[in-house]
């Protein structure tokens with residue numbers, strides 16, 4: 001089989017080459033391996049890449065068509081929509097980000113493994129092992145994810161030995177197996193590698209699906225219960241700790257995934273988008289109608305700005321000035337200091353009623369997903385973080401329908417200008433620093449060692465642009481009273 005996500009793979013490799021940027025990794029950053037040590041080899045590789053880029057542009061249309069053809073097959077593989085009738089046991093290992101195994105038939109889950117008691121002699125007997133987490137391409141992460149074993153046992157010619165265990169729980173709907181391991185614990189990954197893939201994989205089942213979680217964490221369910229309940233109406237099965245025998249007609253192990261914090265409508269059964277994902281968050285976080293209703297949203301003339309405040313690294317050194325500037329422009333300003341004990345529904349409701357979100361690049365920018373389409377997202381981009389800021393948050397926010405305004409920090413506005421001479425490559429050319437010093441010093445210098453002090457004049461200009469955008473998109477400004 002050819003590489004299914006060929007073009008995605010290409011884009012992502014190009015991104016790494018051009019910007020020299022690794023992947024965000026649970027508060028850590030993936031190690032960039034030095035690919036080419038000799039400068040002349042580097043030049044050759046660069047020229048080759050340039051030629052390939054031109055060629056890829058030329059063949060793009062043809063590829064897109066071929067790609068579309070494959071998507072059709074792909075749709076058929078969503079749980080509950082598998083092609084054909086009868087038994088099935090197959091794994092798709094052709095994708096770049098994820099492996100997916102599908103089973104249909106008499107399936108029993110017990111003793112931490114998934115067993116198909118096969119009556120069809122054409123079903124291949126055997127064992128498949130899969131890690132149900134969407135970072136297949138990142139070895140260091142996958143090394144920490146537990147394996148899930150799927151086995152097919154023939155029963156066609158008489159009894160199997162040992163006999164299939166009796167079902168303690170008999171499910172009538174498909175089961176979807178995924179992991180709470182990997183980088184779960186980091187907000188970006190909880191959405192990018194968790195909830196969004198879960199939505200892509202299961203939303204078409206209209207809650208008629210059972211989630212089976214390996215490396216299950218109670219805190220994860222507590223944190224995301226409102227979202228999980230929008231996707232499944234059944235109790236979660238803890239693959240490792242549950243001692244009952246669960247029987248299923250169909251199982252998918254592994255989740256489907258598209259792009260950074262995004263959903264590709266062309267790969268969805270009814271062209272669902274990231275806005276549909278946001279809609280389930282909104283449904284999940286809408287207060288129960290039977291309960292006393294939340295204070296009504298008053299329609300006010302003043303637009304509201306929420307500033308996400310980091311208190312460790314990449315802090316604003318002039319937060320007071322920024323707040324005053326915003327207030328002078330007529331903004332009603334809220335400060336949001338993300339804290340693990342804060343319930344997501346409160347953050348959702350705050351951002352759902354904000355017109356502008358402002359924050360410094362980092363995992364907390366994932367909260368842009370809580371903003372309403374038509375509102376504005378201002379991401380402050382510290383030195384050395386251009387590519388990551390744009391790829392992980394900027395471009396995805398545009399897909400959600402937000403107006404994205406990056407505020408790129410100049411050397412003078414970075415605290416690094418106090419530590420280094422303005423002629424130092426650290427201030428002049430962060431990409432070169434990565435090339436020369438490697439990933440870990442890049443991380444130490446730019447991600448962990450930098451605070452920002454954007455000039456208030458530029459903050460004012462950017463906030464004025466935000467007001468322009470808001471006028472253009474005619475969004476209302478509901479302010480909680």
Ligand SMILES: *[C@@H]1O[C@H](CO)[C@@H](O)[C@H](O)[C@H]1NC(C)=O
Pocket residue numbers: 111
């Ligand atoms: C459970 O699985 C382990 C290893 O996967 C195996 O050694 C053991 O015999 C199994 N127990 C039962 C009751 O099937």
Ligand SMILES: *[C@@H]1O[C@H](CO)[C@@H](O)[C@H](O)[C@H]1NC(C)=O
Pocket residue numbers: 216217218238240241
């Ligand atoms: C699963 O079992 C282990 C060991 O018995 C225990 O430490 C862990 O807390 C359990 N996990 C959950 C989510 O119940």
Ligand SMILES: *[C@@H]1O[C@H](CO)[C@@H](O)[C@H](O)[C@H]1NC(C)=O
Pocket residue numbers: 282283285286287348349352353478
């Ligand atoms: C989010 O805002 C919209 C529009 O103002 C409102 O209809 C919806 O109820 C809000 N959602 C929540 C969860 O508060």
Ligand SMILES: *[C@@H]1O[C@H](CO)[C@@H](O)[C@H](O)[C@H]1NC(C)=O
Pocket residue numbers: 311312339
């Ligand atoms: C950040 O805030 C938390 C609680 O709000 C506090 O415990 C922690 O010490 C703060 N960290 C820094 C570096 O100020």
Ligand SMILES: *[C@@H]1O[C@H](CO)[C@@H](O)[C@H](O)[C@H]1NC(C)=O
Pocket residue numbers: 421422423
């Ligand atoms: C910065 O570097 C330049 C050129 O190397 C030098 O002339 C200047 O004195 C340095 N400034 C500081 C503050 O070290």
